[in-house]
Amino acid sequence: MNDDLLLSVRGAGKQFMRGSRPHWACRDVSFDIYPGEVLAVVGESGSGKSTLLRLLAARLACDEGSVHYNVRDEARAALGQVVDLADLSEARLRWLARTDWGFVEQHARDGLRMNVSGGANIGERMMALGDRHYGKLRSQALSWMERVELDVGRIDDLPDTYSGGMQQRLQIARNLVTHPRLVFMDEPTTGLDVSVQARLLDLVRELVDQLNLAAVIVTHDLAVARLLAHRMLVMKDGLVVEQGLTDRVLDDPQHPYTQLLVSSVLTP
Amino acid sequence: MMDENYNFGFLDERTKKMIRRALLKAVAIPGYQVSFGSREMPFAYGWGTGGVQITASIIGQEDVLKVIDQGADDTTNAVNIRRFFARTTGVATTEKTTQASIIQTRHRIPEAALTEAQTLVYQVPMPEPLFRLEPRRSETITMHALAEYGLMNVKLYEDIAQLGTISKTYDYPVLVNERYLTSPSPIPKFDNPKMHMNPALQLFGAGREKRIYAIPPYTAVRSLDFEDHPFEVQRWDHACALCGSGDSFLDEMIVDDAGSRLFVCSDSDYCGERREAGHVGTQQAVQMSNALTVQGNAT
Numbered sequence: 001m002n003d004d005l006l007l008s009v010r011g012a013g014k015q016f017m018r019g020s021r022p023h024w025a026c027r028d029v030s031f032d033i034y035p036g037e038v039l040a041v042v043g044e045s046g047s048g049k050s051t052l053l054r055l056l057a058a059r060l061a062c063d064e065g066s067v068h069y070n071v072r073d074e075a076r077a078a079l080g081q082v083v084d085l086a087d088l089s090e091a092r093l094r095w096l097a098r099t100d101w102g103f104v105e106q107h108a109r110d111g112l113r114m115n116v117s118g119g120a121n122i123g124e125r126m127m128a129l130g131d132r133h134y135g136k137l138r139s140q141a142l143s144w145m146e147r148v149e150l151d152v153g154r155i156d157d158l159p160d161t162y163s164g165g166m167q168q169r170l171q172i173a174r175n176l177v178t179h180p181r182l183v184f185m186d187e188p189t190t191g192l193d194v195s196v197q198a199r200l201l202d203l204v205r206e207l208v209d210q211l212n213l214a215a216v217i218v219t220h221d222l223a224v225a226r227l228l229a230h231r232m233l234v235m236k237d238g239l240v241v242e243q244g245l246t247d248r249v250l251d252d253p254q255h256p257y258t259q260l261l262v263s264s265v266l267t268p
Numbered sequence: 269m270m271d272e273n274y275n276f277g278f279l280d281e282r283t284k285k286m287i288r289r290a291l292l293k294a295v296a297i298p299g300y301q302v303s304f305g306s307r308e309m310p311f312a313y314g315w316g317t318g319g320v321q322i323t324a325s326i327i328g329q330e331d332v333l334k335v336i337d338q339g340a341d342d343t344t345n346a347v348n349i350r351r352f353f354a355r356t357t358g359v360a361t362t363e364k365t366t367q368a369s370i371i372q373t374r375h376r377i378p379e380a381a382l383t384e385a386q387t388l389v390y391q392v393p394m395p396e397p398l399f400r401l402e403p404r405r406s407e408t409i410t411m412h413a414l415a416e417y418g419l420m421n422v423k424l425y426e427d428i429a430q431l432g433t434i435s436k437t438y439d440y441p442v443l444v445n446e447r448y449l450t451s452p453s454p455i456p457k458f459d460n461p462k463m464h465m466n467p468a469l470q471l472f473g474a475g476r477e478k479r480i481y482a483i484p485p486y487t488a489v490r491s492l493d494f495e496d497h498p499f500e501v502q503r504w505d506h507a508c509a510l511c512g513s514g515d516s517f518l519d520e521m522i523v524d525d526a527g528s529r530l531f532v533c534s535d536s537d538y539c540g541e542r543r544e545a546g547h548v549g550t551q552q553a554v555q556m557s558n559a560l561t562v563q564g565n566a567t
Contacts, residue, residue: 091414116426123425128418134428134494156429 004070005082006182006214007033011065012055013238025051026238028065031231035181036212040229040246042219042261048238049218050186056216057103057184058085058093072100072181098128102175102183106190108167111174112159118145118170119155125178144173148203165196169203176207185217189224201227222265226250234258270358277324278356283307287325287480291471294482299444300412301395306478316349316374317475319391323353323372326387326471332360334368339376339517339534346374365537375438377459379516379538382468384485390453392474395481397441397451417449420492428497437502443490444483452489458501458517463489506531511542512549528553 013027026048033039041049054060056067068082071092085093097103105111112121122141123131131137138155145152148169159167168188175183188204189197205228208215219225225232225246232249234242234257242255253259270276277284283305290304309317327333333353337346341363349372350361362368365380372389382388398408401419411417420441427435440457444450452460453472463470463483470483483489493499507514510532516539518531530553533539 090410094414094416113422116422117429119429120422120426124418124422127421127425128416130418132421132493132495134425134496137425138429 004035005032006035006037006070007056007216008068008082009056009065010068012052012062012067013064014051014055014060015063024238026055026235029055029233029240030065031233031240031243033182033214033216035214036208037231038208038213038215038217038229040217040219040225040232041235042222042225042232043235044220044261047235049220049235051238052235053184053186053216053218057097057101058088061086069096069182071096098125099178100180100182102172102180104168104171104175104183104185104188106187108159108164108171111171112167114159117156117158118150118162121159121170121174122177124174129178140177144177145170147207148173149199163196165192165200168192168200172204172207176211176213179211181214183213183215185215187219187221188217189219189221204228222250222262234261271355274356276329276357277327278310278352279307279321279324283321284325287321290480291322291325291482294471294480295469295484297448298484298487299448299450299481301479301481303478304480306475309475310352311348313476314393315345316372316391318473318477318480319372319374319389319475320349320352320473321475322389322471322473322480323370324356326389327353327357327359327370329357329359331369332362332367334362334365334371334537335373336371336376336378336535336537337374339378339519340536342536363537364541365535375454375456376517376534377455377462379533379535380541382466384467386468388466388468388470390455390470390472392451392453392472392479393476394439395451395472395474395477395479397439397449412448415447417443417492420449421494424492424494424497428494434493434497434499440499441492443492445487446490448481449492450481450483450489456502456517457491457499460489460491460499461501465489504531506554507549508533508539508542509549509551509553511539511547513539513542513547523553527556529556530554 010030012029013024015022015024029052041052043049055062067085069085070082119138119141122144123137126137141155142152145155150166150169159170162170189200201224217228229246232246233240236257242249242258250262253262287304290302294302307321309320335346335350337343354361365378369385370387374391396408398411398419401423402408424434438456439451439454440460442450442452442460452463465486467485469485472481491499504518508516508518509530513533517534519534521530523530
């Protein structure tokens, strides 16, 4: 089982200076992710969810503990060994972020290149990997737009002219084009209206299933966790207060904070 | 005659030494942008301060200087820089490409083939080819370091998607020695193939941006493109009206209100040499169909 472990986090923590005192934004987080598994991280604002996500995606360095990732070794055409992200060079990390990982930002504007068309946004990763055939790039972009249910007629339009839901879909397509194994999502559905949220969640669930994607989804919406995630992690004040199978945590919350969280969801 | 009130080449010796050191590094790493302590020059940024500082640092008493501006020897920028060096160094100046040992150029490469004995100095307004795509300087430095140049192709892709063809006609990005993405200063893309394996040393100076870079003699320079949209240079349906040359870079001048155009060589020395050798063009402006007049007649 240990062979196909994808991501392994051991005691990871990050501290920031608050005023003149160091303050742990998140601390002592440990979990494993296997291929095809979806993990939801829930918690209130400021509980360290996004910081944790940035640690996992190597956008921030851990101040303590470590994040290990199973790096695909193309040279030996075999599954590589699990390595500490802190040991990888910047070039290697950027390569990972471009090929093996995806990062879906909360605000699509942060994850998209707003001054080039939708098609160019989808093609960017392929061009970064050395694809230099316009026709191929274009047909790839079209097929991905179809997959994320975008109107293919909008391929040459700027993302600015897209609606919020479409921008989010475009961002997902742009990330999935290199067939990553692990996708990080930072509150992908906040800021969208309810019906668009539902369709987007449906799409994400379908893609995760088809592509055998592993995903870490940060959200404060328990419904998102219920719908997408196999397992979940509840955070409060930078610490993980409870983790387990989604249905177990939501139906039988153990920690007082989780109980509060579950009971404060409105049901119409 | 040299004005004795100035140091040779206007700059002081330490500054010239600093610039030469930057030049050595630039030549050692073809296409890499070396930062240097650009000095205030007695004319405004945008008038070739980078190129002038390089020329001032490499010029010697035996050199023969030619200065061109958009190919022409007789425009304001070229005349003034030539006069500047005549006064501060006293070296011989020329308008003949073949006789010059240093050619300072603003946005053209001479039509006549260059030799190993010559140095071409470019005036560069913006040395960073990625600057319209990636505004963060720290990020572009990383991209150069890791040779991550996919973004430039995103720009070219966008051109083809929106306009059907790569619309960039000047400052067309090149890959020097298959490593560094480089801005060829805004020369027309017509001149890009001349940079490839050129026997002359090519030095680039950006005064305002404080960068120097170089393409050593016989270095591979490749213009970026797509496999199914290869790089192409401009072609004209007309020959030069003065010398009849069909393979030089032509300037298009509108000569009357009816839209007649006169096509002449941009390289004034090349055109003059050809006329001296007896080549003659049509001496005629070309009548081009004017979309607006056609519409006017229809109504």
